[in-house]
Amino acid sequence: DAGVTQSPTHLIKTRGQQVTLRCSPKSGHDTVSWYQQALGQGPQFIFQYYEEEERQRGNFPDRFSGHQFPNYSSELNVNALLLGDSALYLCASTLGLTGNEQFFGPGTRLTVL
Amino acid sequence: GESVGLHLPTLSVQEGDNSIINCAYSNSASDYFIWYKQESGKGPQFIIDIRSNMDKRQGQRVTVLLNKTVKHLSLQIAATQPGDSAVYFCAESSNQGGKLIFGQGTELSVKP
Numbered sequence: 001d002a003g004v005t006q007s008p009t010h011l012i013k014t015r016g017q018q019v020t021l022r023c024s025p026k027s028g029h030d031t032v033s034w035y036q037q038a039l040g041q042g043p044q045f046i047f048q049y050y051e052e053e054e055r056q057r058g059n060f061p062d063r064f065s066g067h068q069f070p071n072y073s074s075e076l077n078v079n080a081l082l083l084g085d086s087a088l089y090l091c092a093s094t095l096g097l098t099g100n101e102q103f104f105g106p107g108t109r110l111t112v113l
Numbered sequence: 114g115e116s117v118g119l120h121l122p123t124l125s126v127q128e129g130d131n132s133i134i135n136c137a138y139s140n141s142a143s144d145y146f147i148w149y150k151q152e153s154g155k156g157p158q159f160i161i162d163i164r165s166n167m168d169k170r171q172g173q174r175v176t177v178l179l180n181k182t183v184k185h186l187s188l189q190i191a192a193t194q195p196g197d198s199a200v201y202f203c204a205e206s207s208n209q210g211g212k213l214i215f216g217q218g219t220e221l222s223v224k225p
Contacts, residue, residue, distance in 0.1 A: 004156070033212070035215075040217075040218075041217060041218075042204075042215030042216050042217050042218055043202075043213070043215045044215070045212045045213060045214070048211065048212065055211075056211055056212050090156050092213075097211065098211065101147065102147075102159075102213065103159065104149075104156035104157045104158070105156050106154075106155055106156045107155075107156050
């Protein structure tokens with residue numbers, strides 16, 4: 001049973017560029033959430049997707065956008081990258097909007113130079 | 114505002130001892146709490162959770178205690194092993210599948 005998978009594992013970009021990160025949820029899960037984890041900090045909620053729609057959003061600017069596909073996989077897009085966007089980006093999946101624990105993927109390490 | 118905080122940023126224990134990691138939360142609307150373990154280079158791994166209608170829940174070698182009166186959460190690890198060395202995060206949510214609010218984390222170091 002595959003858990004949550006994310007790609008790529010590492011990524012280096014320069015300021016102003018755009019990046020797309022990908023996530024495949026755990027088998028049987030239909031809800032995907034994205035988190036940003038800066039070094040030495042706890043993960044910060046970016047947004048959550050269910051039924052291909054953004055259901056909840058954290059305090060992140062519009063430069064952060066996402067998408068969920070019919071197969072429940074998801075993408076996180078970040079435009080106009082800033083140095084401060086350097087972080088570990090985590091994807092978590094669960095079943096439905098309530099009632100179940102969230103399983104995290106290994107993350108994508110983004111470095112912005 | 115909403116926040117989840119930890120009392121101790123680092124904790125060092127001897128192998129075989131019991132460990133206690135503490136967490137304070139401020140959002141009284143939160144009704145679901147989770148402890149995650151994060152090893153270097155990996156994503157957070159679910160350890161144990163508890164709903165607000167409970168004050169104690171036990172798993173394998175781990176126990177979570179919830180004190181809603183003082184908004185305090187703790188994780189107890191029995192017979193701590195070197196493999197328990199990691200950063201531990203508490204997280205809260207107002208619904209189990211929704212937004213999780215994480216604390217800063219406590220680094221647990223187990224000395225052989």
